[in-house]
Amino acid sequence: MPKNNFDISGLSQQQVLAAREKFGSNSLDYKKENGFLEAVKSLVKEPMVILLLVASTIYFISGDIGDGIFLASAIVLVATISLYQDSRSRDALEKLKNFTQPTCKVIRDGEIIEISSEELVLGDSLVIEEGTLVAADGTIVRSNDFSVNESILTGESLSVEKDANKEDNQVFRGTTVASGLAIATVTAIGNETKLGKIGKSLESIEEEETPLELQISNFVKKMVIAGAIVFLIVWGINFFKSHDVLDSLLKALTLAMSILPEEIPVAFTTFMALGAWRLMKMGIVVKQMKTVETLGSATVICTDKTGTITENKMSLAKVFVLGSDKISEPKDTLTDAEKNLIEIAMWASEPIPFDPMEIALHDTYAKIVSQDERPNFELVHEYPLGGKPPMMTHIFANKAGKRFIATKGAAEAIMNVSVLTETEKQKINEVIETLAKDGYRVLAVGEAQLDGNNYPTTQQEFKFGFKGLVAFYDPPKKNIQAVLNSFYRAGIDVKIITGDNAATTTAIAKQIGFKGHERSLTGDELMQLSETELQQRVKDTNLFTRMFPEAKLRIINALKAQNEVVAMTGDGVNDGPALKAAHIGIAMGKKGTEIAKQAASLILAEDDLSKMVDAVAMGRKIYTNLKKAIQYIISIHIPIVLTVFIPLALGWLFPNIFSPVHIIFLELIMGPTCSIIYENEPMEKNTMSQQPRPATNTFFSWKELTISIIQGLMITVGTLAIYQYSVHEGYNESLTRTLVFATLIIANIFLTLVNRSFYYSIFTTLMYKNNLVSLIISITLILLWLLIFVKPLANFFAFTPLTIEQLGICLGVGFISVIWFEVVKWWKRRKS
Structure with missing residues (x-):
């Protein structure tokens, strides 16, 4: 179309700057909760912080000022670490929010440009078309067969027709365009819009807890209950022996601290938020954190063809005029009839095209x-894309009264509304078959005549003259074969769901080595199947053609009914229901409509399916690393709990080997180990060659819990063996404590290294690139050395300096209590 865009030039750059200066930006500013204060409130309620506060207070009351100050300092340190982790998570999510801001089209200086919705200013000429989200309130100045869904404001699900000449000529922020195209002058932005005034925003919708979050929450609650019960038992035992309320309370608090796995929820939030941030840096925008959790278990990817499998760079490659015997190319010398066919196909397109095929026409x-006749004609009526198979019709007229009633769509649709002989139908089908088997996308073109302006209700009521066929070529993406092979290696099925016909889709599928291209199913065939038949056919079929929204939705639901974890790519308005229904809805960042992006849970910024391979890999890596972290936390908590509890319960010589200061120091070492080291671990090399984990798998499976429990028990055996060795050698309580503590720290270091993989050996994982491993271990060893050999610190912790021989014993016992698991891993590798 000409550059004046319906004689609308829009604002100039100077006017835009002046309007922004005067009225501000198009953003909704509500009184937001202070994230830092909320984090502090949450922290005050943490059981560990409460226990530290109580223990610190008891020390101060009993006159043990040094220990009281240490625990008070520990509260500050725990708070700082928690607030830092919370800040990292919030920053990552805030950046994600900013990145997912919608865009819109405006006319400025006579040109249509795409801008961020926040950059809209009062007076802008906003271009809104089918599939977009209205970015501000405005008054329609031009429109073509325009309707809007205003359910976000009114609750009414039916779309409302609007026109510049009607009383209802207003559009409102947050509503979605159901059909047609309009240009509106922006009359309100930001908080002044209708949506802004009622304070209704998508940001206010809270996410529900995911199954993994619920499992972690339930596990931590159970541990808190267990801690409370054991706390009462230990308090009772100590009080019965000493009759000292404060002392017995302090010893019971020691055990309660050792039981609480408060690192687990922190690890979960950190892993998910930073995972989403890492994905965003890769060009994969995650709208909801729960998607990160689901990514790793995707079993089926349903993808459209155009723009996902293919380049989405449509070129008009072939034309066929009914009545001729040849298929021509636009670069050839065209006959008048062939030129007229292309002209009618163009009039059947949007006046401001955004579809690649329409741009090519x-x-x-x-x-x-x-x-060029386009400046002289105006779109006076439009029938949007609809029907099964789909077609669309546009009516253009000029001031002289000349009119084009042009239609294009699926060949079957245009043939159904045209008057054709059997011979003509046979010829058309032969040409379609010839073009489709070479991978061309074929559209039929028709033209109708009508006296007067009483347009029929539906486009199918016109009697069209069949003009011919136009064929487009959209080459497969160069990397698509490698992408498919990556999915296949990862045990993920790929299904193509497209509106195109079977012959064209099969030809493209064959070119790219797509598994299952031999068998296809159409939308109409699919809708006739019973639920039982549908589930079997959907399982066995990978190519779905001539699909429409209801059929796509049935496919997704049928796959979900078979416990498949379904990812679905889409870009159009009609993909919305299926994207919403899929476990992982994937919208295209460039060619995707705003409705598709709103319905999806994930957006590929570059419309590149290979990014989904990266996303699945990242999902699997995050899940695996989180599992390693949590298994580590469980394993290391067991020896701390039992080393505190067993000597007391069995009445050993030194019943209270650890005090709260020792426990909190161990907690401060373990927290960074799991959250920092494991979050930064690279993906294991076999991650993308494994089958997806079943969605029904629980995070805390008995098999994995058993491994963690056994690892914890083996470390306990090591620490208690050192305890008994020390007693046997006649060492005093201080030296016994030091030996046990050093053994526990050394075992913790080896456990960190061994649990970096539950399959590959420690020699393999030492080659993994993770600089934090050497840093954290070095810090841990330096701290251990300072506590034992720097006299003021050793006195404070009631430690005694160790000899080289004693350190060697601690090292040997700590190593043996953990390294046995390497034999289990070796056996696992040997079996597989």
């Missing part, structure tokens, strides 16, 4: 005509 039209 407009471009070809501009090249073949001597006089």
Whole structure:
């Protein structure tokens, strides 16, 4: 179309700057909760912080000022670490929010440009078309067959027709365009919009807890209950022996601290938020944190063809005029009839095209005509894409009364509304078959005549003259074969769901080595199947053609009914229901409509399916690393709990080997180990060659819990063996404590290294690139050395310096209590 865009030039750059200066930006600013204060409130309620506070207070009351100050300092340190982790998570999510801001089109200086919705200003000429989200309130100045869904404001699900000449000529922020195209002058932005005034925003919708969050929450609650019960038992035992309320309370608090796995929820939030941030840096925008959790278990990816499998760079490649015996190319010398076919196909397109095929028709039209008629004609009526198979019809007229009633769509649809002989139908089908088997996307074109302006209700009521066929070529993406092979290696099925016909789709599928291209199913065939038949056919079929929204939705639901974890790519308005229904809805960042992006849970910024391979890999890596962290936490808590509890319960010589200061020091070492080291671990090399984990798998499976419990028990055996060795050698309580503590720290270091993989050996994982491993271990060893050999610290912790021989014993016992698991891993590798 001409550059004046319906004689609307829009604001100039100077006017835009002046409007922004005067009225501000198009953002909704509500009184938001202070994230830092909320984090502090949450922290005050943490059981560990409460226990530290109580223990610190008891020390101060009993006159043990040094220990009281240490625990008070520990509260500050725990708070700082928690607030830092919370801040990292919030920053990552805030950046994600900013990145997912919608875009819109405006006319400025006579040109249509795409901008961020926040950059809209009062007075802008906003271009809104089918599939977009209205970015501000405005008054319609031009429109074509325009309707809007205003359910976000009114609750009414039916779309409302609007026109510049009607009383209802207003559009409102947050509503979605159901059909047509309009240009509106922006009358309100930000908080002044209708949506802004009622304070209704998508940001206010809270996410529900995911199954994994619930499992972690339930596990931590159970541990808190267990801690409370054991706390009462230990308090009772100590009080019975000493009759000292404060002392017995302090010893019971020691055990309660050792039981609480408060690192687990922190690890979960950190892993998910930073995982989403890492994905965003890769060009994969995650709208909801729960998607990160689901990614790793995807079993089926349903993808459309155009723009996902193919380049989405449509070129008009072939034309066929009914009545001729040849298929021509636009670069050939075209006959008048062939030029007329291209012209009618162009009139059947949007006046401001955004579909690649329509852009190709407009471009070809501009090249073949001597006089461009587009500025002289106005779109007076539009029938949007609809029907099964789909078609669309546009009516253009000029001031002289000349009119084009042009239609294009699926060949079957245009043939159904045209008057054709059997011979003509046979010829058309032969040409379609010839073009489709070479991978061309074929559209039929028709033209109708009508006296007067009483347009029929539906486009199917016109009697069209069948003009011919236009064929487009959209080459497969160069990397698509490698992408498919990556999915296949990862045990993920790929299914193509497209509106295109079977022959074209099969030809493209064959070219790219797509598994299952031999068998296809159409939308109409699919809708006739019973639920039982549907589930079997959906399982066995990978190519779905001539699909429409209801059929796509049935496919997704049938796959979900078979416990498949379904990812679905889409870009159009019609993909919305299926994207919403899929476990992982994937919208295309460039060609995707705003409705598709709103319905999806994930957006590929570059429309590149290979990014989904990266996303699945990242999902699997995050899940695996989180599992390693939590298994580590469980394993290391067991020896701390039992080393505190067993000597007391069995009445050993030194019943209270650890005090709260020792426990909190161990907690401060373990927290960074799990959250920092394991979050930064690289993906294991076999991650993308494994089958997806079943969605029904629980995070805390008995098999994995058993491994963690056994690891913890083995470390306990090591620490208690050192305890008994020390007693046997006649060492005093201080030296016994030091030996046990050193053994526990050394075992913790080896456990960190061994649990970096539950399959590959420690020699393999030492080659993994994770600089934090050496840093954290070095810090841990330096701290251990300072506590034992720097006299003021050793006195404070009631430690005694160790000899080289004693350190060697601690090292040997700590090593043996953990390294046995390497034999289990070796056996696992040998079996597989």
